[in-house]
Amino acid sequence: MVRSLVDLLTAHASHHPDRTAYRFLVTGDCDGEIQEISYGRLADRSRAVAAWLQERGLAGARAMLLYPPGLEFICAYLGCLAAGVVAVPGVPPRGRADDHRALTRMKRLIADADAKVILGGREVITTLAGVAEHLPEPADVTRVATEDIPDEAAASWREPGLPPDSVAFLQYTSGSTSAPRGVMVTHGNLLDNERVITERMGHTPDAIAEHDHEMFVSWLPVYHDMGLIGPVLNTFHLGVTATLFSPLHFLQQPRRWLTAISRYRPHTSGGPNFAYELCLKHARPELLDGLDLSGWKVAFNGAEPVRAATLRRFTATFAPAGFRREALYPCYGLAEATLMVTGGTVHTPPTLLRAPQTGPHAGQTDAEAVSSGRPGPDITVAIADPERHEELPEGEVGEIWVRGASVAKGYWRNALATRQTFRAALTGHEGRFLRTGDLGFLRDGELFVTGRLKDLIVVDGRNHYPQDLEMTAEMAHPALRPGCTAAFSVDGGNRGDGGGGGGGGVDGEQAVVVAEIAPDMAGETEKITDVVRSAIGDAHGLSVRDVVLVRPGTIPKTSSGKIQRHASRAAYLDGTLAVIDASALS
Incomplete structure (x- = not known):
């Protein structure tokens, strides 16, 4: 009887030790450096980490995991599970002294989880030494690079005897509407949600055989529930193979995602709606000519609002490359439910x-x-x-x-x-x-x-979803970056210095739209603002107080890429938005 994912670690290592569990595209390119780890090797490395933790009496304690994208995170995460240690995935520091927001979040998570040990890659552990003043006292938190734990340590690993209701890891929520909170996910929760993902996404023995065990391609961050519970742990749950690469490499060149799908022909791959929009933005004829997406059975879309227009455009654009409308797979989930709650029906359009x-x-x-x-x-x-x-x-x-x-x-x-x-x-x-x-x-x-519920905009007694206003704004003018617009409401008596000029002195709630545009469009700000105002007025019967155009990459987002509307509102009211000012050109 399988009681936890730790039992599956032993089973896979015994039944197919040489099968590739994960491959990692180091540069994001299929023809670049590739690292692979088999199920046998995965078991050895995970047990070595687990034994190191056990020997230091850390069972039941929290371990912060700070890794760049790669295979070492997976070994450390499974090592924590195999030791009965509560894993706490986090975003690794980038070594920049001015990266205050990331450092503040990391420090808050370490303190909130009461972490006793930090596991990371060698470069991360070295970086932490340079920002030690931002962390709890070194005496309280042990830091170790797991690559330095010898393979021989695995020999002393002991079965932890985990009951289903014991906490496996803390998944800190993205904090799109509030401060991050640590969700206690148990070993029983993990097993159940992997069962749900397997059933809903059609990961049947026949599908696995048809795809020769190649089931996932993913660039999603593994410190977030969608990237971890889905592509990483469902791969492990099924004993199949996944191809992974860095989110940064995807953002730099979205074609890498589609190229990897074409090369490895997985059953399942996906991401938030913005990922599909990015692919559409970079869909050149030469890219389409080299793709074969006919093997892609489940193109999941979740974590943020799913746009009907995006689904239609993606299907139409990539149909010549073999993509089928039936592969579109909107789904819904959240960290508090481990991950997946609902999902589409495989081979059926949404x-x-x-x-x-x-x-x-x-x-x-x-x-x-x-x-x-x-x-x-x-x-x-x-x-x-x-x-x-x-x-x-x-x-x-x-x-x-x-x-x-x-x-x-x-x-x-x-x-x-x-x-x-x-x-x-x-x-x-x-x-x-x-x-x-x-x-x-x-x-x-x-x-x-x-x-x-908390993002709802109420103006003159009428409810408006910010996602709808954001979509209308982004469709109104091509200068607005997809997935980089925030709509929220402010009291008519409040006036931020966010720019844009609005109708001050009006009582009641009023809508504000903040949108990122490219700096080279600064000379068109007045025109863009007028177009956005007009589009929202026509589509929603809503007069917008302010349309504020800001520099790329400055709208606050969560670690999973969701717009932080409350943080955007606060920046608007404080006058701290990175406004693109046309007058600065003269």
């Missing part, structure tokens, strides 16, 4: 509907709602009135509530937040539900996600 205008949180929108599929096996999804805690009729918009064995244990050392989020009672239902904070509706058993 369902598109006009968003309803009913329910306590229905928005004013003409946008199409994209189905995120059906709940995984033994997962219950309900749409609730967030104030009355009563289930809403089918088709009405409300808060998405979730129940099932994948729902995590709660937030680390935060009993109040755990009770409020993980212990909700729904009238007429037994058991407790997870309140996701997301808005959506159900139709014929499928979930349609429409926005975030």
